[in-house]
Amino acid sequence: MKKILFVTSEAHPLIKTGGLADVSGSLPKALVELGEDVRIIMPNYQDIKTTEEVRYLSTVYVNNYAVNILETRLPGTDVIVWLVDSPEHFNFPGNPYLDEHGNPWTNSAARFALFCRVTVEVAMNRSYLDWKPDIVHCNDWQSGLVPALLSLEYSRPATIFTIHNMAYQGLFPNATYLSLNLPGQLWHPYGIEFHDMLSFIKGGLVYSDRITTVSPTYAEEIQTAEFGYGLEGLLSYRKDFLSGIINGIDVDYWNPETDPNIPQTFNRLTLNKKPLNKTALQERLSLPVDKNIPVIGLISRLVEQKGIDLILKCLPEMLTHPLQIVLLGNGDKSFEQHLYNFVDSHPDKVSITIGYDETLAHMIEAGADIFLMPSRFEPCGLNQIYSQRYGTVPIVRKTGGLADTVVDTVPETLSNNTATGFVFNEASPGALMEAIKRALILYDHPKTWKKLQxxxxxxxxxxxxxxxxxxxxxxxL
Structure with missing residues (x-):
């Protein structure tokens, strides 16, 4: 049994802004089930929601702050969670990265530097908890200073740093570095300095024993200029210590056989029941009820990364075909307005729900025939996996985790039963439209379509x- 300290800035269901929380709420649980001794450590934000008891464990002193360590459990599990409790840093309304008005915290660097310092005290068994990890598993830039600070310690635990998205790096002016009172020996171009700025993520990339990311293809992509955000050279240099592991999903929560959010449960042996979900979806979204017309689903942030601009360019041609499009998401206001224009001109073919609705998300996964995910980059992606679980055939761009989880439908993959969707290469409207047409042609061949499902x-x-x-x-390690 290994002792693992799992370091994260968010964990579902305590607090969530994105995929990192899903991983932090699921992976430690799976590791505990496999017999490992795992403790999650995260900041004690004001907005944390828990039904479990929270108790005081100890107080540590770092950088002139007295910080309490509290203990609770991941709700509904036996996984221990240690909360880093510093009211002057974390006891404010808002999420881990934005205040209650939606603006980035002005003291983000100070908040997460303190969190990293306390984590180091815990990792070195200097926090009166009588527990020393074998491995410290850090996630994303908010924990990037942990491997850097541990590199200065004698007889330290091994470190792993997982990149969930290279686009977020924790970059701050060099004045911030001085104000944080960080050790001088870390400040150089081969340390946490990046073009005369403080880079939290470099702390993880330079100093951790192993680097992982959330899919094998993304591990390759971040070594290129297009996806490396200026750190591709460092990542190439460390490629022998870099690997990709696909995120899992919560197979109990996303299970068409038991899902309480969908009108009709089903499995692969009862696929004939799936169309009842399509009917319910069409009724809920006021679209004409027709079980023969293909419904294309999309659940996404409306931003360029997700390829929304490609979809907007394809929509005029798509709408010449007999189909319906249902979209759930929010983001760029101009994208939202463009989409509304299509609803106005084709109310019988397009439905848009701005915002997020968990029940509707499950209904779309269960009720759609095809799921659209033409991302420009996607470290792992989860909706293409949910779609396959629900017999909804995904159309994806060949990037990151999408490339690793969807097998393109060609004669060879059809004959050896590995085909699960439609994959296109180039981030262009033409390439996306060609994939959509391939899917619509096969949709008219029910036996082949069922095989894909x-x-x-x-x-x-x-x-x-x-x-x-x-x-x-x-x-x-």
Whole structure:
């Protein structure tokens, strides 16, 4: 049994802004089920929601602050969570990165530097908890200073740093570095300095023993200028210590057989029941009820990264075909307005719900025939995996985790039963439209279409599978 300190800035269901919280709420749970001793450490934000008891453990002193360590559990599990409690840093309304008005915290660097320092005290067993980890597993830039600070310690635990999205790096002016009173020996171009700025993420990339990211393809992509955000050289240099492990999904929560959010449950042996979800979706969104017309679903942030601009350019041609499009998401206001224009001109074919609605998200996964995910980059992606679980055939661009989880439908993959969707290469409207047409042609061949659905529904995307890959990595450290 290994002792693992899992360092994160968010964990579902305590607090969530994105995919990092899903991983932090699922991977530790899977590791504990496989017999590891895991403790999650995260800041004690004001907005944390928990039904579990929270108790005081100890007080540590770092950088002139007295910081309490509190203990609770991940709700509904046996996973221990240690909360870093510093009211002057974290006891404010808002999420981990934005205040209650939606503006980035002005003291983000100070908040997460303090969090990293306390984590180091815990990792070195100097926080009166009588527990020293074998491995400290850090996630994204907010924990990037932990491997850097641990590199200065004698007899330290091994460190892993997982990149969930290279686009977010924790970059601050060099004056911030001075104000944080960080050790001088870390400040150089081969340390945490990046073009005369403080880079939190470099702390993880330079000093951790191993680097992982959330898909094998993304691990390759971040070594290129297009996806490396100026750190591709460093990542190439460390490529022998870099690997990609696909995120799992919560297979209990996203399960068409037991999902309470969908009108009709089903599995791969009862796929004939899936169309009842399509009817319910069409009724809820006031679209003409027609079980023969293909419904294309999309659940996404409306930003360029997700390829929304490609979809907008394809929509005029798409709408010449017999189909319906249902979209759930929010983001760029001009994208939202463009989409509304299509609703106005084609109310019988397009439905848009701005915002986020968990029940509707499950209904779209269950009720749509095709799921659209033409991202420009996607470190892992989850909706293409949910779609396969629900017999909804994904159309994706060949990037990151999308490339690793969807097998393109060609004669060879159809004959060997590995085809699960439609994959296109170039981030262009023409390439996307060609993939959509391929899907619409096959949709008219029910036997082949059912084969695609069953292939996708049979794949194993459980966290246990991913956790076993992490355990293999831990054992090599």
């Amino acid at each position: 069953i292939n996708g529904m049979q794949k194993d995307y459980s966290w246990i599978k991913s956790a076993q890959q992490y355990m293999t990595l831990y054992s090599h």
